[in-house]
Amino acid sequence: xxxxxxxxMPDGSIQMETEGIKGKKCMDYAKVLExxxxxxxxxxxxxxxxxxxxxxxxxxxxxxxxxx
Numbered sequence: 321x322x323x324x325x326x327x328x329m330p331d332g333s334i335q336m337e338t339e340g341i342k343g344k345k346c347m348d349y350a351k352v353l354e355x356x357x358x359x360x361x362x363x364x365x366x367x368x369x370x371x372x373x374x375x376x377x378x379x380x381x382x383x384x385x386x387x388x
Contacts, residue, residue, distance in 0.1 A: 324349055334359060338367075342374040 322341035328334055336353050338346040346369070354361055 324353075326353065333362075338369070340369070342369050342372040344370065345374060346370060 323339045324341075325337040325339070326334060327336075334353070334357055336350060338349060341349065347364075350361060350364070353359075
């Protein structure tokens with residue numbers, strides 16, 4: 321499960337950091353925060369997780385039940 325850390329800075333700027341959110345999906349969260357805070361993204365620092373692929377695990381039982 322991923323985490324989002326949000327810091328409100330004394331100058332009024334907002335810093336957001338994600339953990340456990342792999343790939344470009346983290347940018348979706350940044351865009352949501354941008355809209356909620358009525359703010360603009362000024363800079364982005366990409367971590368290793370940005371360049372990793374998200375792994376999605378399927379439960380075989382769930383998949384079989386969805387097909388019936």
